[in-house]
Amino acid sequence: MSRNSTRGFSYEEDLLFERSRPGRCGVDLPRSDVPELNAGALLGELARAELPGMPELSEIEVVRHFTRLSTWNAAVDLGLYPLGSCTMKYNPKLNEKAARLAGFAATHPLSPASETQGLLALFWELERFLAEISGMDRVTLQPAAGAQGELAGIMMIRAYHAQRGQARTKVLVPDSAHGTNPASAALNGYQVVSVPSGDDGILHPDAVAAAMSEDVAALMITNPNTLGIFETHLAEICEIVHAKGGLVYGDGANLNALVGVARPGDLGIDVMHFNLHKTFSTPHGGGGPGAGPVGVKAALAPHLPVPVVERASDHSYYWQYDLPHSIGRLHGNHGNVGMLLRAYAYIRALGPAGLKRATELAVLNANYLLARLRGAYHVPYTKPVLHECVVTDRTLAETGVTTLDVAKRLIDHGYHPPTVYFPLIVSGALMIEPTESESKEGLDRFADALLEIADEAHKEPELVRGAPHHTRRRRLDETRAARKPVLRWQPA
Amino acid sequence: MLAAIGVPAIDALFESIPARFRLTRALDLPPAASEYEILAEMGALAARNEHAEARAWFLGAGVHHHYVPSAVDALVSRAEFTTSYTPYQPEISQGTLQAIFEWQTMMCGLTGLEVSNASLYDGASATAEAVLMALRISKRRKIAVSAALHPHYRAVLETYLGALDFELVTLPRGADGRTQPSALDRETACVLVQQPNFLGCIEDLRTLASAAHAHGALLVTSVAEAVSLALLAAPGDCGADIVCGEAQSFGVPMGFGGPHLGFLTSRMAHVRQMPGRLVGETVDVDGLRGYVLTLSTREQHIRRERATSNICTNQGLCLMMATVFLALHGKSGLRALAERNLAKAEYAKARLRAAGLILPFAAPSFNEFVVQLREPAAAVLARARAQGIVAGLELAKYAPELGDALLVCVTETASRESIDRLASALAGART
Numbered sequence: 060m061s062r063n064s065t066r067g068f069s070y071e072e073d074l075l076f077e078r079s080r081p082g083r084c085g086v087d088l089p090r091s092d093v094p095e096l097n098a099g100a101l102l103g104e105l106a107r108a109e110l111p112g113m114p115e116l117s118e119i120e121v122v123r124h125f126t127r128l129s130t131w132n133a134a135v136d137l138g139l140y141p142l143g144s145c146t147m148k149y150n151p152k153l154n155e156k157a158a159r160l161a162g163f164a165a166t167h168p169l170s171p172a173s174e175t176q177g178l179l180a181l182f183w184e185l186e187r188f189l190a191e192i193s194g195m196d197r198v199t200l201q202p203a204a205g206a207q208g209e210l211a212g213i214m215m216i217r218a219y220h221a222q223r224g225q226a227r228t229k230v231l232v233p234d235s236a237h238g239t240n241p242a243s244a245a246l247n248g249y250q251v252v253s254v255p256s257g258d259d260g261i262l263h264p265d266a267v268a269a270a271m272s273e274d275v276a277a278l279m280i281t282n283p284n285t286l287g288i289f290e291t292h293l294a295e296i297c298e299i300v301h302a303k304g305g306l307v308y309g310d311g312a313n314l315n316a317l318v319g320v321a322r323p324g325d326l327g328i329d330v331m332h333f334n335l336h337k338t339f340s341t342p343h344g345g346g347g348p349g350a351g352p353v354g355v356k357a358a359l360a361p362h363l364p365v366p367v368v369e370r371a372s373d374h375s376y377y378w379q380y381d382l383p384h385s386i387g388r389l390h391g392n393h394g395n396v397g398m399l400l401r402a403y404a405y406i407r408a409l410g411p412a413g414l415k416r417a418t419e420l421a422v423l424n425a426n427y428l429l430a431r432l433r434g435a436y437h438v439p440y441t442k443p444v445l446h447e448c449v450v451t452d453r454t455l456a457e458t459g460v461t462t463l464d465v466a467k468r469l470i471d472h473g474y475h476p477p478t479v480y481f482p483l484i485v486s487g488a489l490m491i492e493p494t495e496s497e498s499k500e501g502l503d504r505f506a507d508a509l510l511e512i513a514d515e516a517h518k519e520p521e522l523v524r525g526a527p528h529h530t531r532r533r534r535l536d537e538t539r540a541a542r543k544p545v546l547r548w549q550p551a
Numbered sequence: 552m553l554a555a556i557g558v559p560a561i562d563a564l565f566e567s568i569p570a571r572f573r574l575t576r577a578l579d580l581p582p583a584a585s586e587y588e589i590l591a592e593m594g595a596l597a598a599r600n601e602h603a604e605a606r607a608w609f610l611g612a613g614v615h616h617h618y619v620p621s622a623v624d625a626l627v628s629r630a631e632f633t634t635s636y637t638p639y640q641p642e643i644s645q646g647t648l649q650a651i652f653e654w655q656t657m658m659c660g661l662t663g664l665e666v667s668n669a670s671l672y673d674g675a676s677a678t679a680e681a682v683l684m685a686l687r688i689s690k691r692r693k694i695a696v697s698a699a700l701h702p703h704y705r706a707v708l709e710t711y712l713g714a715l716d717f718e719l720v721t722l723p724r725g726a727d728g729r730t731q732p733s734a735l736d737r738e739t740a741c742v743l744v745q746q747p748n749f750l751g752c753i754e755d756l757r758t759l760a761s762a763a764h765a766h767g768a769l770l771v772t773s774v775a776e777a778v779s780l781a782l783l784a785a786p787g788d789c790g791a792d793i794v795c796g797e798a799q800s801f802g803v804p805m806g807f808g809g810p811h812l813g814f815l816t817s818r819m820a821h822v823r824q825m826p827g828r829l830v831g832e833t834v835d836v837d838g839l840r841g842y843v844l845t846l847s848t849r850e851q852h853i854r855r856e857r858a859t860s861n862i863c864t865n866q867g868l869c870l871m872m873a874t875v876f877l878a879l880h881g882k883s884g885l886r887a888l889a890e891r892n893l894a895k896a897e898y899a900k901a902r903l904r905a906a907g908l909i910l911p912f913a914a915p916s917f918n919e920f921v922v923q924l925r926e927p928a929a930a931v932l933a934r935a936r937a938q939g940i941v942a943g944l945e946l947a948k949y950a951p952e953l954g955d956a957l958l959v960c961v962t963e964t965a966s967r968e969s970i971d972r973l974a975s976a977l978a979g980a981r982t
Binding site for chain 1: 626675797833863
């Protein structure tokens with residue numbers, strides 16, 4: 060059999076460069092209406108002779124190439140994608156249509172405000188939507204992703220202390236935090252101090268008090284935390300930090316557990332980012348683009364990145380650059396605007412009641428899954444969870460089957476695996492976030508698959524340890540990839 | 552479901568939130584609207600923005616109006632690309648992984664370097680990340696920045712560097728519009744120049760690289776108009792050690808400035824100092840070729856506060872747009888596109904000179920250049936707008952020494968007729 064098709068209509072597909080044939084091209088330029096010129100003669104040695112590494116393919120070859128590639132991906136539109144902390148909810152098609160309107164997609168960030176009033180109005184409204192949802196006073200829409208939002212938030216905290224003549228040197232980060240938290244603090248020149256979670260999975264006031272001093276600029280906290288557990292002592296913790304002049308940064312990765320139910324700003328959070336690609340349904344795009352707006356309390360508003368959108372007394376909108384205590388500019392333009400448009404459409408489509416209902420269903424779904432899995436999998440913490448749950452492979456210890464094997468076996472059952480081995484404080488964690496998008500039948504099928512895998516682990520452990528069996532590619536050798544890196548194609 | 556969980560009502564699931572913090576009112580947001588209503592509402596907002604499909608468009612400055620072939624959006628809109636996430640599970644992400652590997656390969660060829668990452672947020676943050684990388688490699692603390700770097704890139708660089716111990720010096724712009732390599736010494740970590748520079752002039756990278764290397768410094772080249780890579784000498788071949796910038800021109804809509812596509816390439820020797828994700832080739836247990844995320848011990852999810860960058864999510868779908876765009880154009884199409892941009896811009900320059908306007912810089916340009924006006928720039932821009940022409944960027948805020956001047960960008964989308972109208976509008980009554 061030829062290498063074209065491996066199994067049914069699952070195709071093999073070579074690299075673009077291997078498919079390339081001299082002289083082919085997939086585009087046509089219109090006939091030129093200006094004089095031809097000799098670029099080489101005009102530019103001399105400033106010009107290049109050739110384009111190494113560029114393929115030559117016809118349009119249909121390119122279309123087939125990427126269509127075939129696409130069929131090798133799991134996706135939300137294909138099925139449940141329970142990647143914990145990533146909130147792989149449905150991405151409404153309306154949002155895609157709205158963002159492609161020419162009056163958005165073909166606009167330029169340096170067009171004057173007077174010629175882009177529709178966009179500025181939308182920015183102004185979206186800022187107020189996010190402020191109301193979070194209980195913050197002002198919001199910058201500029202950060203391009205959650206991690207850039209963290210960076211901006213910590214910069215604002217640094218500017219806040221600097222304005223008060225304080226050179227604080229440390230940032231506290233719980234041991235259950237996302238890796239971006241310590242990395243963002245370090246990029247700001249702060250020493251990162253890890254604070255241990257309690258045996259019940261949450262942060263305790265005494266642990267924070269022990270680490271807190273007047274050298275500490277901020278505590279970064281995710282709430283609910285990466286175990287899906289609400290930080291019940293958060294208000295008291297915020298008081299401890301505030302009493303020593305510190306600020307509290309809220310990682311908004313899990314805001315989808317709180318929308319319409321509680322507001323971080325009311326809990327004592329001073330600065331937080333929003334992941335629009337999580338809570339607000341913008342697509343994850345195979346790894347972005349996301350968007351990471353940041354909300355702040357009024358005391359930090361002078362430090363927002365420039366420019367900010369303001370509304371004049373005649374209800375026209377303008378860019379305000381005159382913020383003398385701003386941290387400066389964070390993005391080359393106005394941020395990932397296309398994602399802002401989609402989030403706006405999502406908030407308009409759900410409204411206040413729908414947003415709250417989405418939160419309730421996300422929490423219901425996570426708790427239902429946890430109830431179904433309890434017993435077959437180890438549940439490391441007894442505290443109630445909100446939008447996601449963490450279970451472990453401890454019940455499988457005697458079988459030799461690990462969390463990684465369970466994850467890979469889920470693929471054979473037609474599911475994208477959950478986040479694995481995170482948070483780091485849980486050995487063998489499977490972090491499961493079903494989102495509100497799934498029906499009870501869908502959750503039951505997924506739970507059935509996980510229960511069946513636990514059963515397989517006891518009866519046929521080799522079956523699980525060798526998974527996946529039915530994918531185009533089976534387990535890949537990551538050690539080899541790192542040891543002898545091949546990071547581009549080169550002609551043989 | 553509630554019975555299985557063992558609670559009487561959904562509210563009981565939220566009891567871990569202290570009652571005093573639970574909202575007792577509905578959020579103060581507009582009531583839910585239907586799909587039809589939302590499209591009408593957003594359509595009305597969209598209608599209040601000037602855009603390039605309804606105007607003769609000559610505004611660039613780091614965000615460029617290029618034609619995007621229909622196949623780009625058709626392919627990128629496939630849900631398997633749009634609604635997947637970072638390829639953490641390689642067995643079911645080979646589509647995204649192979650496309651990133653192809654992107655990395657093409658960007659190495661275009662920039663003349665050996666390793667490319669899987670994108671950064673935008674040209675400005677990619678440039679800041681490139682400088683941070685150069686600081687890590689060189690272990691020095693002085694950064695020499697061209698005066699002709701995009702002012703927004705400079706601003707973002709200053710924001711990113713805010714907490715660090717460093718010294719920024721500015722390399723002056725010569726009368727011909729190009730950067731002069733002065734003030735370099737053994738403390739200089741890197742020389743940062745934009746190619747073509749913010750004012751459209753093509754820099755002599757070989758001379759700048761020699762000057763940087765003579766002091767043991769790296770040359771970092773930032774590219775804001777990626778189509779120029781198809782025509783100009785590859786920065787890596789000219790001696791650049793790190794090339795970074797913005798690849799929006801490769802099929803990504805202008806979209807009011809984002810999402811766009813930051814990129815970064817470097818020499819293999821520096822790969823462990825690179826920020827962002829990398830895809831590498833390997834084999835599976837059956838010996839079949841496949842791709843995985845690799846060298847991730849540089850990254851925040853492994854190394855936390857000692858990571859090379861805090862970046863996590865990047866610009867995956869924009870990378871996919873650019874990869875499809877580059878595959879469709881290929882070797883001959885991309886070169887033809889770049890040559891067409893040059894030809895259109897040269898035609899525009901000739902028309903403006905013929906109309907008696909001054910183009911102050913002698914250095915060659917690609918598709919963007921400065922023209923000095925005889926009247927206040929704001930008045931000229933307003934006159935052009937009234938004729939349906941977005942004539943360029945007023946430079947008073949960025950380069951006041953040039954007087955009433957515009958930065959004009961002419962891509963393949965400009966017709967000869969629209970260029971002629973531009974020349975008339977800029978020249979005013981005297982033509």
